[in-house]
Amino acid sequence: MSENKNYLVPITFLGLLFFSCGFALGINSLLVPVLQESLSVPSAGAYLLIGATFIPFLIFGYPAGQLVKLIGYKRTIAVAFLMFAISFGILIFSAKQESFVLFIVASFCCGTANAFLQTAINPYITILGPIDSAAKRISIMGICNKLAWPVSPLFITLVAGEHFTITQLDKPFYIIIAMFLGLGVLSLMAPLPEVKAAGEDEGEESTSAEDAQVSQYANSKTSIFQFPHLMLGALAIFFYVGAETISLATLIDYAKALGLDNANNYSWITPLCISVGYVAGIILIPKYLSQTRALQICTGIAIVGTLCVVLLPGKLSVFSIGIIAVGCSLMWPAFWPLSMQDLGKFTKSGSSILTMGLIGGAAVTLLYGVFKDHFGPQNAYWICLPCFLYIAFFAFKGHKLR
Secondary structure, three states, X not given: OOOOOOOHHHHHHHHHHHHHHHHHHHHHHHHHHXXXXXXXXXHHHHHHHHHHHHHHHHHHHHHHHHHHHHHOHHHHHHHHHHHHHHHHHHHHHHHHHOOHHHHHHHHHHHHHHXXXXXXXXXXXXXXXXXXXXXXXXXXXXXXXXXXXXOHHHHHHHHHXXXXXXXXXXXXXXXXXXXXXXXXXXXXXHOOOOOOOOOOOOOOOOOOOHXXXXXXXXXXXXXXXXXXXXXXXXXXXXXXXXXXXXXXXXXXXXXXXXXXXXXXXXXXXXXXXXXXXXXXXXHHHOOOOOOHHHHHHHHHHHHHHHHHHHHHOOHHHHHHHHHHHHHHHHOHHHHHHHHHHOOOHHHHHHHHHXXXXXXXXXXXXXXXXXXXXXXXXXXXXXXXXXXXXHHHHHHHHOHHHOO
């Protein structure tokens, strides 16, 4: 692995990129209830908006990884921000036309941009330093990402007005387009060093025993699909992203469904709770707690949180979503290093496979919308339980399989 001890500047810039991902995804948490009210869209249809954001991860996860191979991390990041700008332009047109179908198209395009961006930045932060402290670095990125989710609804409300209609979305999104284009240009000039995972560079002789061992293991494989821990990790990400997206994107809608006053104020519960978990990860990993043990503990917390949400009444149920959020906090930081370990020359292809797992944000969230229509908003959260039970399997057994 390439060593560069001065990581402060690239990590700071990467934090801005992760914030941008969260900002873009957080837009849906505002659009879902707005579309339900303005266009009389049912819950299953409204949550299709979120589903459309995650479908591109399955379709474009692998092509995005190939683009990283071809033009590098920095240029891929710039391309992703250009895609974001185009997507937000389509969203402005959708709002003016008051077309739900066009909103779905805009959401799909935004998800495509996010797929390319995340395919670049997630493996980059994972291998930017020792693998055993990767969860700590990803935890720092997670704080940037999750705190951005409620910022975008607040920003749009601030610019468009508290009681805006969908036809008034143009002004905030013109500003957002300018910001994302600026980030694309900035990413080309950013001081991001070239990094490689252990054993990734086939053309150079290994400089450490770790590199040699990883290279030997990876070179014995002929396909990326021959790494069982990677495949199981991608499935874990599928279930995790689905359950976490539900906890982040449904809170306002759930509070409104329960008839709670000032439902928008509850949007901070999950980002703050997830951030608490991230801070714990930054402090504890790897000095006091391995990233594997952190994943195991967090899975248990998420299971308890799910049971509290579906069994407790009213406000207690809403606040219990915060327990799920704490449980989710250190899952993503652990999935990447545990799943990408020992991939060697397959590292970039492996990141594509993991990125494809984000399709869970579409499948599981859409099922939540269907469950909500048929069984009520509270019972719909039962769908999170099997998700976390599979993650428990990966945490205790699946990541060890070779």
